[in-house]
Amino acid sequence: MSSDFYELGENYVKKLVSEGTRLDGRGFKEFREIKIETGVVEKAEGSARVTIGNTQVLVGVKMSLGDPYPDTPNEGVLIVNTELVPVASPTFEPGPPDENAIEISRVVDRGIRESKCIELEGLGVGEKVWIINVDIHVLDHDGNLIDASALGAIAALLDAKIPKYDENEEKILYGEPDRKLPVKDVPVAITIGKISGKLLVDTSLKEEAALEARLTVTTNSNGEIVAMQKGGKGAFTPEEIKEAVSISIEKGKEIRKLLGG
Amino acid sequence: MESKLLVKDKQIVIPGEDLAVGYDFLPGRGTFRTGESIRSKVLGQVRLKEKLVNVISLSGVYIPKPGDGVIGVVDDVQTTFWVININSPYKGILLLSEAVKEFVEVSKTDIARYFDIGELIYTKVINVTKSKIVTLSMMDPRAKKLRGGRIVTIIPSRVPRLIGKKGSMIEMIKEKTGCQIVVGQNGVVWLKGEREDLATKAILEVEKESYTSGLTERIARLLEEG
Amino acid sequence: MKAGAPEKLIIDGKRLDGRGIEEMREIEARIGVLKRADGSAFFRFGNTRALAAVYGPRQLHPKYLQDPKKALIRCKYNMAPFSSYERIRPGVSRRSIEISKILTEALSQVVFVEEFPRAAIDVFVEIIQADASTRCAALNAAALALADAGIPMKDLVSSCAAGKVDGEIILDVAGLEDNYGEVDMPVAMTPRDENIVLLQIDGILTKEEFEKALDLARKGCKKVYEAQKAALKEKYIEVDEDE
Structure with missing residues (x-):
């Protein structure tokens, strides 16, 4: 329900966390149930639906041919876009992506790009290269949108197939897959929230009302850090940051298993 | 033409569904008459009261009615009134004269000293105009400020089930959990006590299963098992 | 006929996807699919998938839009970027x-x-995947989401498209028929009293063909209504929990 009464929970959330518990009884390092389904949109080259508790994100990968960057003429181009569509929350409005949507896109983009998980080299077709559009569509907002979006993005990329290209007709044959998109690493983003001075993973929407600060750490399959983003108006101590990194590496490993990585 | 009832008591019906034909039956809550038919306006459960056909909606937001006791949060403080969020598309207005018994010299007082932004109150709806301007009052023996505790929101149309016949359901939950509980007709429930978790669980279970039978026994069991 | 078109869209009374002339694609309808919204629903015609969410009645901003006599309904239709073979640019x-x-x-x-x-x-309606009749699927989902949100309604709205393909009047245009058929005609009606609340045509029809198409669409809407009815009642089936 779209009740404004959510904000009343803020102090209650803080009190619970300071006492060592959470609203839904989870441990501080415990995720809600995660479900990943791929191939859910047949017309997309790759797709995934990820749910973390009641949070639901749908990601589609669409491929088209376009111009490469001048300095990398034979490399494919990755574009990540996030739409916080108004079905997902009473506070989301139709219109161009706002700062929250853009932050999600950029954090997810950095994780994919810096882990070099997609073999972009060799994705050229003549003068053109494959443009890989990763569109994140947030459908139901119950917190932790960054982790759900990042997970959906990598799951959709792992599912993606490059379509056939008809050189004579100069036409992409959508719906006729040629080969798998080469993806060789599995970056996983884990966001750690700070509430009442404690560190928690997978914050729900109600918990996020009480969030002081958050840190997203994206790790690769080797357990190395590939990207980070600190958000929220509060701050972390260096010790908290170190602990957050350890938690991210540990949780990243667990979640990577769900993707068979 | 002979009047005929087309549904059974407690049946689930959908908007536009025929409930009865003929003029021996009367359209009650959640229904409308079109020609000879009485139809449902909402997705809900049929409740028959002799010739009166009602449908209790299974979902929906709270629309204020005079006489309702509601839980609200102070949204704004003005010079002579407060704006109260009552979990509805319509905010409630609480006038100074309906809130404070003593004489207040408005030009010299910040009325936030009585009710401040963010504070929680149990209040009475005293008037609702045609265009849904809602006025509230604290001049009721049960009206009060609610301090501490926690809030659970449920679907407002399911509140009667949470209260139960003559308060049987809510009294049972209070007794078995030892919690203080205040139920607003607007679906906002305030509770405070050692066993808030158990009380919350019971309240949410009543909400979820409100349209089923044998609910009281199931909730009693849930409370026993703790 | 345009380049790339198949020679025939109907062969021996069968359409390219194997359906008969008056046959609808598979329908799927569900309510309560989103948790945050006040009401929500999913509706599918074959590969066309629509998701609808209702928020409200809620306070209307900006205030000058408020009508002291009634609520304002605002429906927004949007296609997901990946809903079609050619990526849809986000935005209106x-x-x-x-x-x-x-x-x-x-x-x-x-x-x-x-x-x-x-x-x-x-x-709000999101088209998750588009394969013709997206506005019909959107409307079917939207009507269900309104009912799920507990909004009082006179009736549901049920919608489907008829059309003309290879000179034949058919029900539920889809796939290549959408690209190469002659006429697409989305229709929506209130199923109980059959008030037509949406009707569009692009293409040429004789008066007789139009009447036939409308009649077919009426039958289609009834089918949609049955699926909607089942979806609404399904959520509240009484579970027998007596042990």
Whole structure:
């Protein structure tokens, strides 16, 4: 329900966390149930639906041919876009992506790009290269949108197939897959929230009302850090940051298993 | 033409569904008459009261009615009134004269000293105009400020089930959990006590299963098992 | 016929996807699919998938839009970027604005708007995948989401398309028929009283063909209604928990 009464929970959330518990009884390092389904949109080259508790994100990968960057003429181009569509929350409005949507896109983009998980080299077709559009569509907002979006993005990329290209007709044959998109690493983003001075993973929407600060750490399959983003108006101590990194590496490993990585 | 009832008591019906034909039956809550038919306006459960056909909606937001006791949060403080969020598309207005018994010299007082932004109150709806301007009052023996505790929101149309016949359901939950509980007709429930978790669980279970039978026994069991 | 078109779309009374002339694609309808929204629903015609969410009645901003006599219904239709083979650029288009308008008007027919003066009832529809009849699927999902949100309504709205392909009047245009057929005719009606609340045609029809198409669409809407009815009742099937 779209009740404004959510904000009343803020102090209650803080009190619970300071006492060592959470609203839904989870441990501080415990995720809600995660479900990943791929191939859910047949017309997309790759797709995934990820749910973390009641949070639901749908990601589609669409491929088209376009111009490469001048300095990398034979490399494919990755574009990540996030739409916080108004079905997902009473506070989301139709219109161009706002700062929250853009932050999600950029954090997810950095994780994919810096882990070099997609073999972009060799994705050229003549003068053109494959443009890989990763569109994140947030459908139901119950917190932790960054982790759900990042997970959906990598799951959709792992599912993606490059379509056939008809050189004579100069036409992409959508719906006729040629080969798998080469993806060789599995970056996983884990966001750690700070509430009442404690560190928690997978914050729900109600918990996020009480969030002081958050840190997203994206790790690769080797357990190395590939990207980070600190958000929220509060701050972390260096010790908290170190602990957050350890938690991210540990949780990243667990979640990577769900993707068979 | 002979009047005929087309549904059974407690049946689930959908908007536009025929409930009865003929003029021996009367359209009650959640229904409308079109020609000879009485139809449902909402997705809900049929409740028959002799010739009166009602449908209790299974979902929906709270629309204020005079006489309702509601839980609200102070949204704004003005010079002579407060704006109260009552979990509805319509905010409630609480006038100074309906809130404070003593004489207040408005030009010299910040009325936030009585009710401040963010504070929680149990209040009475005293008037609702045609265009849904809602006025509230604290001049009721049960009206009060609610301090501490926690809030659970449920679907407002399911509140009667949470209260139960003559308060049987809510009294049972209070007794078995030892919690203080205040139920607003607007679906906002305030509770405070050692066993808030158990009380919350019971309240949410009543909400979820409100349209089923044998609910009281199931909730009693849930409370026993703790 | 345009380049790339198959020679025939109907062979021996069978369509390219194996359906008969008056046969609809598989329908799927569910309510309560989203948790945050006040009401939600999913509706599918074959590969066309629509997701609808209702927020409201809620306070209407900006205030000058408030009507002291009734609620304002606002339906917004949007296609996900990955819903089609050619990626859809995010944001509004002339097409989505027009569809949003006609969907809003169709839904306004059935809601008891006078019960919620000054309020807004927002209906958002996301097309997850498009394979013709997206506005029909959108409307079917939207009507279900309104009912799921507990909004008082005179009736549901049920919608499907008829069309003309290879000279034949058919039900539920889909796939290549959408690209190469002659006529697409989306229709929506209130299933109980059969008030037509949406009707569009692009293509040429004789009066006789139009009447036949309308009749076929009426039958299709009945089928859609049955699926909608089942979806609404399914959520509240009484579970027998006595042990």
